[in-house]
Amino acid sequence: MLAVGVSGVMAQAHIKAVYTETSRNLHATDTVKSKEMTLVSGLNRSFYFNEMSQYCDSMDSTPEGKKKLQEVQLAAWMTTSPDGSISIDMRRGNAPRKTVYTYVEKDFANGNVTVYDKWGGEQGVYSEPLHEQEWTITGDSVKTVLGYDCVLAECDYHGRHWRAWFSPEIPVQDGPWKLGGLPGLILSADGGNSFTFEIKGLENYDGSIGSVYNKDSYQKVDRKKALENEEYYANNMESVLRAQGVTLKMPANATPPKFEAHLHSIEPDYK
Template structure:
């Protein structure tokens, strides 16, 4: 009898946890960031949100990580990559072009939780997987009532915030009473559907629909170490500008080069966090 009651209790706990992590909407965003080649990187991102929590991610990255989280799935993924990316040359040698395969466009995931009063950001910083948390109070807004815009048919009000080295303008919809938005943006009395910051960083919602999709926890959490945000960003910039020498010092014997649009080799520009990082405060005094 006790075992039966325990089983019933555990099932109820599991069902309750699933209900708590169930999203109410999913939003698609186009993101735009400047890169070190003087061009704009664009990406497709998604936000699952309820009134109390949110998860921001890329769908392809989520699919890859879900596969790689089990031995069977990892083997399946490696077979997919092999078929898509491997080429056997006439001389019998083998080459891989990872651009042909379903590889992760980004390593970034952001989980925001009102009950815990914090957000957690998972990413790859240089060579290492890391995560950090920060209190939601780090982002404060000033609402500009007389500045509005229409996004996806919703009338949005503008707000401004200085956050981690950039000045943000965001447009939120009070018709959607969820205090979340793209990336780490949060804290307004409505869903953020558009945001832009100095330096060419922006997010624009391109689609929104109701859903009951579960906001699954981070896959392979054990592969991530807790980091200090600013130190991690410094390390990532150092790695970006010294990747070849770092890898060769590890005995990997690689040559990294860049090409222009015509395929000609060019000198790789330096990554500068003040220009290319969405959070440049790690370089500011």
């Protein structure tokens, strides 16, 4: 629950919501993977991000921070064998590490949404009109999420049918990822095939709304082309990396994962 009532939300203008985002695991399609994402939303803009990734990018944005982060990571990951050889295992220790590349910036004032992510091994960015979802509100379908009474809305968006539960008690026309535009904050959403967003925390927020670091490192991309590249990269990773001079050791009997748009892409409309 919010620390104060609805009137406090309106006066403060900013909220901070934490969501669990799930999707189907490429390497084990009968399982799902999850990540924690944060939405900070204000009157004019909002920012959707992973807090660990934002921290790592903030450190990488200055020479001093980059050096300090590398020192912490190497101290946790690097081991030296008796023969003097050095190995690095990023699964060791508890060092900060960026594993989520998705950032979404919504500009309510200018009516656009900008997505920063990594597709096909390359960082990219694209913008499109804000809230293109055309929702149908089902007023007689209600459920409680995080203690709030929520109403069901449905839409077809970029190849998925979304069922979203929003709360009119929280007058913020926003939600996780690119979803939004309803008369209340989206607390839960299901796009089928294990693509879900579920709120786990919500509070008033009086800090500034952040932004993406190192924006000049992102190349402008076409959304559908970027999604095509991601599928090709996933299905041909060994040959792509070999062309880049990287050797990927796979067990002799290993079956390479098969990326399928309807199962593994949150926006399968590129097919």
